[in-house]
Amino acid sequence: MHLVTPFKALRPASGRAAEIIAPPYDVLSSSEAVARAAGKPWSFLHISKPEIDLPEGTDTYSPAVYAKAAENLQKMLDADVITRDDKACYYIYRIIMGSHVQTGVVAAASVVEYDNGRIKRHEFTRPDKEDDRVRQIEALNAQTGPVFLAYPESPAIDAVLAATITGTPDADATADDGIRHTLWVIRDNATIETLTKGFDALPALYIADGHHRSAAASRVAAARRSANPNHSGEESCNYFLSVIFPAHVLKIMDYNRVVADLNGLSKDELLAKVATGYTVTPSAVPVKPAVYGEVGMYLPGQWYKLAVKPELIPADPVERLDVSLLTTHILTPVLGIADLRRDKRIDFVGGIRGLPELEKRVNSGEMAVAFAMFATTMNDLMSVADAGQVMPPKSTWFEPKLADGMASHVLD
Template sequence: MSLIKPFRGLRPTAGRAADVAAPPYDVLSSEEARVRAAGKPWSFLHISKPEIDLPPETDPYAPEVYAKAAENLGKMIQAGVLAQDDGECYYAYRLTMGKHVQTGLVAAACVTDYDSNRIRKHEFTRPDKEDDRVRQIEALNAQTGPVLLAYPGSARADDLLARASAGTPDADVTADDGIRHTLWVVRDAELIAAIGAAFDAMHALYIADGHHRSAAASRVAAARGRAGSSGYFLAVIFPHHEMKIMDYNRVVKDLNGLSETDFLARLTGAFKVEAAPAAVHPAQPGEFGLYLPGRWLRLTIKPELIPATDPVARLDVSLLSDHLLGPVLGIADLRRDKRIDFVGGIRGLGELEKRVNSGEMAVAFALHPTRMEDLMAVADAGEVMPPKSTWFEPKLADGLVSHVLD
């Protein structure tokens, strides 16, 4: 089986992309989705967050929610808002956020290669979230939320994507958040074959975001005997060097019984601690910003504490946990400890100041973004990253292309 293959995408008909495109299902609460979809009958949120069309007290995992998703999808197809391409295609997909531009490929990725770890993971999954995605796929008989993948450096693939994204796009939407989503349908048989060959030559692809969606696709494929299109899952694959990872910062409710003076004194064993005149955006790995009410400090991990070869232990998120959050603040389990919360870098350092100055939190930590090369090294080693290690921006849109199963 090929690593990727073209497919007959289900997508908005001409002039409908702006009506349909929606944020990913997992970045909005049900209430936020209800507000965003108000007055937008064709928003894909009616499929990805169908509880918005049911009473507010409805359990988002209730059977009627998945049934509503299928009903809404059927209505959009019947109304001619969505239609499936006649032939198997690839799709070039460009995201533009300010000056940042990344161009990738929408394709069906092979479940067998996911199962064998040629499509590599770096996170654990939760059974309840997998179950949710399995039910959604089964209800729709389609995969509607793409998995975000990265491919390692390939000049050949980059060149082919440049060819695929030339000319007039088939869809061009600027979302409410200012992110531009541009899509080209790749129908040329020669170009399709060349793209497939370029990707088949790659030793691996890497999951950036979408571990639960890919795991759910694997479960559905196993249940269906990997027959036909069920042996593949919807993915958007970008060159790793174009992908943008933002910082994923931490805020903590208390100082574990320490005064500020004692807390800072405890840090000097592992860090160089310096006062900072302004908010600290860490300029390099091993550097951290620390915010206490009314003041910023810069922390720099002592070089001898950075492991030379362990791809997980040398991550900044691990260094902060191993040398500060755990031993000083007593936070050993980032997944379950209610004293810690996480703030995506898209919100800026002002959000850290706000949450500390309000008294909600006692201290905040700004981190340098994890690098794609670090993510890939962890995946290559068969390891997993600590929770909340990466925050990818810009986000993919739901609804621009979906993968219908046989």
């Protein structure tokens, strides 16, 4: 079994991509999705967030939601807004956000290799979120949300990407947020074989984003194999939709923290306790950490630059992450936050929103303190995954996001 394989993608018909592509299902609330899909009958949000077409207040996990997704997908097929390739292909996917460009391969990745750990994960998943994705896949009989993967150094794969993007794209659209998404179809058998062999030669792939989607695909595959005593292992359910980028081009942004109160401490008491683990320096300007071990802390009207004391940095690949050090030396012992997943006193702010968002949430009184983090690196992520460990919650924020609707994987 190959690590990845070509597949017959369900994708926008010629000239229709701009009407279809949409943000991933998990980055918009239902109300935000309603606004984004307004006046766009073919937006993929009607499939990825189908509650927008049901009465307000509908439970997003209701059976009616998944049924509506299937109904909307069939409408798009009937209207020839989306079509399916008649041959298994690879697809080259380029995203441009400002000056940042990343180009990768859309492929069907092996569930077996995911189960065996060659496609490596770095996060825990939540059963309710997995259940949601399983129901979505089963209702559509397709995977419509790609798993975002990274591959280590591979000149052979890089060469195919570079050669392909010089031709005329099969889809090219700029989304509402100004990010450009472009797709090329690889139909040439020799090129397909080169890519398959190139991926087979890799030691591993790494999940950047999409842990719940990959886990759900594994569950669907296991259930279908169990129900089919004559399964061969080559059925399409044994693979999951993925977009695979070279690790060195990926852009990870900071994932910042805001806390609702100071755990009963005064400002001076907080600063004194923080100083046991970090050197604390007041700053006249907002602090965006520039190096490992540095944190920006904002209290109403005042920024501070925190630098972790070197003797407190452990060797463990998880414990030495900046987000882990903050939890170990400030969030838990000083602010009393023991469970980042469940404690409602803490919230997380993606770096795409910038430092003004941190100031806004503190100055408004909604939050008492904010922490601006140094972005986790791809080397950090791969080191944690290679060690078989998991990162703390909300450790990575990847930008730009993949577009839903650019390619989907039908489970024949």
